[in-house]
Structures are given as structure tokens and as C-alpha cells.
Amino acid sequence: MDEPIFDVAVRPGETTEVQLDLQRGISVSGRVTLGGKPVPGARLVFVRYLRKRLFDSVDAASTDEQGNYRIDLPGVGSYKVTLRRSKPESHLGREIVLGPLLEIGKDGNQTRDLHFSAGQIRGRLIDSGSKPISGYLQLFQLLPTDESDTEKEFRSESFFQETDEQGKFEFEPLPVADYRLDLHAPGLGSRSLGPLALGQDQTIDLQDVILDSEMSLRVLAMDPQGKPLPGVTVRLSSDLWSASESMARSGGTTDDSGEATLGGLSAGTYTLLGLGAGLPPAFVENIQVSAEQPETPLILRFTAGGSLDIEIRGKTGEPVPYVVPELTDGSGRNVTPIYRELAARSQRAWLTDLEGRAHLDAVLPGEYLLQASADGKSEEKRITLLAGTATRIVMTVEDE
Template sequence: MQQHSSRTSFLHRSSGRLLLLALLAIAIAAAVLLLARPRAEETLSAGSEEAGGETRRSPPTYRNRAVLRSPAPSGSREPERPRIVGEVYDTDGNTLAGATVVATTFEVAGNIPSTARAVKSDERGRFELDLADGTYQLKADLPGYGPTNAVAHSGDTVSLVLSRSGVITGRVLDERREPVRRFTIDVLSAVPDDVPAPPPMYSQTFESPDGTFRIDQIPPWDVILKATAEEHAPGFSDMLSVERGQTGTVELALSRGCALSGRVEDAQGTPLPGVFVDAESRLGAGSLSEQAIQSAADVQQTQTGDDGAFRLEHVPTGAIQVRAYDGSHAVTTLAMNLSDCGKVEPVKVVMAPGGSIRGVARREDGSPIPHAKITLLARSVGFVNVMADEEGSYRIDDLPAGMVRVELRDGSRATMVSVNVKEGKVVKRDISLLGEGTGEIRGRVTAGDKPLAGIRLLVTTNRGRKPGFERHTPVTDKDGNFRVPSLAAGNYLITVMATPVGQGAQVDEGGVTTVNLDVTPKPASKDTN
């Protein structure tokens, strides 16, 4: 049983206003299980090379593949890097100065977000992030406001909306119900298991003689609180939420946790030194939309010694996944369930070579797209970006076996499919932009009567298992208007990125569907129970 030791009051565990996002998450998770299967396989040869000429065997060091590394032509200057820009608004439509905007990547391991750059919004609420070409998770926060986040690619315009926050107060106690005097509280978003790990929405270390804390930066959706302290395993709350203007309370109890030791080897039984090992706690293990929370940054990471041995201290009981990273194999995952710390046996992690995906990026008419950008998403690897060659061919190597998402992007249009990676195999999977129609969605994004400029929306529809998800990401103009032309008939979901605001719409051939979205929070519905 997962170690959730908490008591709560005045907290809405199931927020009705977030039903849309919950349904979207479940729909995507379910669709991923049903999407395209590999059409053909071939066995990897022992001496095969990766795309770009890299040999499969390399020094044991983790590679951040969220950054797209394309060599510059010989003798030329490094091209100017496309920047991520935007504005930070409140839900009344005012720009917010002094908000912190952080871009995270996966520099340490594929399941642990790390900061790539942090900036403050200027007096007009604008921010600009100069980053290496790649895919990043953005997070914006400001005291008194609920943080928000969004995924952004280099060159994107992504404005972020912060809503006024409620307050959570609480205490952190040890197993004897004595106050823990120094601890860190992280506010975490629980996400489907098949998407990259998000960074904490908020994190603060407290020095508190009586173990109490107060947080006024809670996002407008369900979250989990995690408490960590020296010599203790992390403790987690139940899923909870608090409305703006309200105060909730929670009590978190910490235990010593378990010690988990083991050894990392290759397939021939040779011990592997210098392998990075971490552990993730799991939520809802075995459910359709299994959820995960990132491993504790200070107590659940280690590296193997010269003999391949490792030891993780203060691991929480319950369902966990141990992951091992090096530069010579695919990330390898071992699922476990810890119930009795006195009976935990040493584990052996055998690093796997993994599998590969190769295919051709195509337009809707079947012609290849030269130099198309392809992004792979998975829990254990974060983001993996590659660029197709002049003939539209792409290849992604060193992938763990299992289902992953792969996205082909072309401007504001994209197609996302699911691919089942097979150990020791190369899965062939072409990806095509989906055929255009004659329908259209247009509308406006506002905060009350104020238009919001630079807001990125996600317009998506499921075109079936083989074609995949059709996705569009229009950005509002200075008057808050957006337009998505040339859509096929069908049902679409339109959401304002970095907010819980969205709605469904029906598109007819030759017709125009209007969708206006207001990010102003609606009054909380009264509990009729």
C-alpha cells in the first residue's frame, strides 16, 4: 500500500470545475493504449550504429536528448537560437511583473526535471528565454498566485495565466508524532504515467519548531503535497485542492522508510560502475491512467560503485519503480512493492539494450518532409528530439521497451501517435500530417472583457488508432483572437494551455464553429451533499 499518511480538512478532493481536464487525461491515456502498433520489425545487429553515426557503445554517462543537437556547417557561425517568449497574466487580464518563469529539462536523468533557465517577467509582464533548441517544461509562479505550467518548444510563444491562490496550512510529524523541525514541502501535479515528469509546482524549505507550514501558491487543480526531511522517507498527502480565498489544512507523517540495495549488471553479468539509480513512488498502480510522482531529489538517488553496487536510503513503502541510467544502454526500470522494510531483499538490475523506432515523416499527400522535427515523450526518458534527414527519414535509438508517444510537428500543426517499442527490435513507424478539410474553429480568449494576447491553445481530436491525434496550437493575436482553418469534420477539444479552461466543439465540413473562452474563475459550486 502506498505510503500516504495525511489528514485533511476544508479541501475539495474532487474539483468539479476540473472535470474537463480529468476527462482529457483519461481519454489520452486510453487512446495511447489503442493507438498504432508497429507494422514491421527487424532485429538489431550487435554492431549497429545510431542515427547520426554515433556508435551504440559509449562512456557510461546520461545524455539529455530533450535538446536537439544538429551540427552547424563547417566554418559557419552558430545560428541564432529561437527563443521562447510570452507574457504572464492574472485571471483579470492584467499583466504581472516579477513573476518567476522557469524552464526545465532533463539534464540529470530522464525522469528528474532540472532547471535550464529562470527569468523574471518585466514591468509589462513579458519574459524571454534563450535556450538551446529543444523541448522544455515552463513553470510560472508569483507569491499569492497559483503556479501554472506548459510544454514549449524553441521558438514558441507561450503566455501563462496565474490565478489567485487559496491557502494550505499544516504540520509535518515523525512516526512518534513529534514535530519535524526542518523539512521541505513540494506541491506536485499527478500526471498520467506515459508523459514526462513535471517539475514541482512549488517548493519551499521550512524551519519550524512545531512542524507547521503555510503555502499560498496552490494551482487551480488537484495536487499532492510531498514532505521530505533528513533521515526520513518522503511522505505524501492524498489528492487535494483548495479554492481561491479558502484555507485548508493537512497533516503529513514521515517514517524512516526502507533501505534498498542492489547491483547493476549488463546482460553478461559484468558489474557496471557509475550508473545513476533513482526510485519513483507510484500512485494508482495498475489503473488505466497510472500516475507517478518524481523521486525525492535528496534521498532517493545514487550512483553505482566500481562493483556495480548501490544503496538507496529512506525509500517510502508502497509501489515504486527503480530506474537505472547510463550512456550505453536504454534506461532500465524495475517495478517493486515495498511493504515490510525488514524483509527487503537486494535487487539485481540488468541493463537492457532497448529498441529503436525508424520511419519517414510525411505530409498528408504522402510526400516526405525534409528536416522534420520529431519529439518522443515517455516517463522514463522525458523528451527525445530528433530531426529527419533530407528524405524525411528519422531514427530514435536506445529506447526502453514499452509504449511511447511520438509527435511530428509542422508549424502549429502536429500529429501524435503511440508506438510500442520492442526490446532488441527496430520498429518501423511512418508519421503523417493528417488530411485537411473545409471546416474551421475560430474564437477569442479573454479575462472578463479584456483580450489576452499571446495565449497558446491546444485544439485536438482523435483520428483513430493508426492515424493518431491531430493537434493544433494556435496563438491569440493582440485582440485575443485565434483561428484554426482547414479542419476535417469531427469533434474537437479546445483548451487554453496552462489553465483548466476548455470546451468541446463540433466541426462540420464547410462550417465555422465559434469557441470563446474566458479564463476568469467561475464561482465554486456549493456542495449539495
């Protein structure tokens, strides 16, 4: 059994007393099945999830010849459970995540059967002439929009695959979830399918998926004074949440004239995101890409922003570190992932430090809902950010 891992905050000039409870609190046992069949000789990994930190303990157990397991977990909490098979039947099957987090309560020793889903998403990739295509695919697990940004990061899964000689692909085994499938092939337009709602042990057969000739979009980035802005990262995605580097449909960097051409696109509706040094993000939604594109580039205009300083304290005034403050804009969009990336670009982390503080250099002016959570306790405030203004917010969270 793996040894538990503990996070300890040590502050300069202070003596930190640490009490470690090494007694394994709750014994959990049961049977492991995949697609309804027992899984012998597999390894189970349990990671306890906390809002204040990504995890605070890692424990493991193995299944016997009948697929049974037993493990001593450190205590109450939500656990991400992963099944690792030593001899998988497919290249995707070596590591499988249990769909929902496993909730362990205060009921003492417990019996929990773990039913891993053997869902499948399959199909064939062809061109407009019905010829099989050699391409590559990326499958993203979509998560509910009401989950916190930290929990999305903790649970998010993605899978990669190339088509075979007949253009066929098959992702399996997959947990119960909604998915988005991105399809790419050289010289052809990329395409996204989803959301694809996959049930327990369900197979979704997409049959023939057609990729048309690629299209492109010209973009011109402009600074708050209306001048061309070089060196800006620009990305096209299906929505703002999918605008990360790994999930974007197309991306690039503006040249000395402030322009970039985003290729590999198929007809559809997109969101354009721009990230520039020292500026808040800029984005344009509901962009229509078609075979007939205008001769002039699409304007992506940046505006001046304001800075944001957050300080999070516990109920007795102590700083609360390792909290990711969440920002939801006035249109209800969770923009936390975008600002986390911007903070990382300036060698910062959008995460409270040991003093309970977090900072953003440039935030778009507007109304926001600011949320902070620690160990299940949370506080939220509605704030207004103005251009050229430094905003400082102090929040109190009952940190247990």
C-alpha cells in the first residue's frame, strides 16, 4: 500500500506544529467490474480530492482472482478512482477512470462495488469523395458547467488516437460522461462532434464522418489605441471554455503587422480568443466560418484592464493558501482558466500563496462573481473592475 502524502504550509519566522494521523480511518472493500465482468489482477488508485489542494492522499490496492479488493482509506472525502490493468485489451485500456468521484462517508467500514464502464465511441473518417482518411483524433471528456475550475482540472480526461488504414477509429473503454471529438487530417478542415452523451457500457457508432477541404480565417489584433498588435496568441474554438491550447481548433501568433491566419478549419461557428502581454484577454463570439470569407481580416480589439488583488483568510484571520479564486463574468462565463493561463505567462500562479494572496495584472473591466472555496466552505462576492484601477478584495472562508 502506498504511503499517504500530506501538504504542510511553513511560513517564515514561525514555528509550524504538524500532527499526522497515520491511522487508516475507513476500510472499504468490494468487487471491481468492467463492462459487467470481474477484473482480476488489476491495480486501483484512490486519490482524495480537496478544494484547497489538488489532493491530500494517494492510496492503492489490487484485485484478486475474483476481482475483489480491500483498502484502508484515510477518511471521509471524495476520491478519484483509477483502474490500471497490467494486460489491457486495447492501447486505451491500460488506465480507466471511474466516472463519478467516489464519496466515502462516516459510516465506518464500507462495501463499495466499483463498476467501471466499457463505453465505446467509434466510426470511420472519410473525405467528400468517400475515400478513407488517415487522420488523428482527440476525445475530450466534457464536465458539468456548475463544477469548480479546480474540480474540472482534477477530473478532466482526454484521449488520442490515429485512424487505421481503413480510416476507422475506436475509443474504449470509456466512463459515463459527455464527450467532444475533434478530428484532424492533413490538408482538410478540422471538425468537432459533440456533445456525445455516453451511457454505462454504451456504444456510440458515428459511422462515416466526412472532412471537407480546409478553410481559414484572417485575424488582425489591435491594441487599445487602435494600433496593430504583434506577438499575440490567437485561438479559435467552439466556445470560450474550449479555448485552451490543447482544446483549441486552430491557433497562431500575430506577426509584425498584427495579423495571423488560422487554418485547418471547417464551416461552423467559433469563438476567437486573444492573449497579449500586459493586457486583459480579448475575444469575439459567434464567428461564422464558411467557404466565402471576407477579404478584410476580422478585428480582435484589446482594451485596457485593471489589476485584481485577492486576500483569503480563515475565520480566525489566518491566511488560506492553495485556493484558486474563480471568476465568472457578467454573462455567466467561467473565465478562470483564461486568467490562470495569463497569470502563468507572467510567471505567477492564479492561486493563493502562503500569505493567502493572489494577483492578476490585467482583467477586463466589468461585473464579476468572485468565488473562493476551501475544504467545502466557500464565500462569494460580486465585484466591479474598472480600467486603470487596482481592486483589492478580502474574503473570509471557514477553513476547517
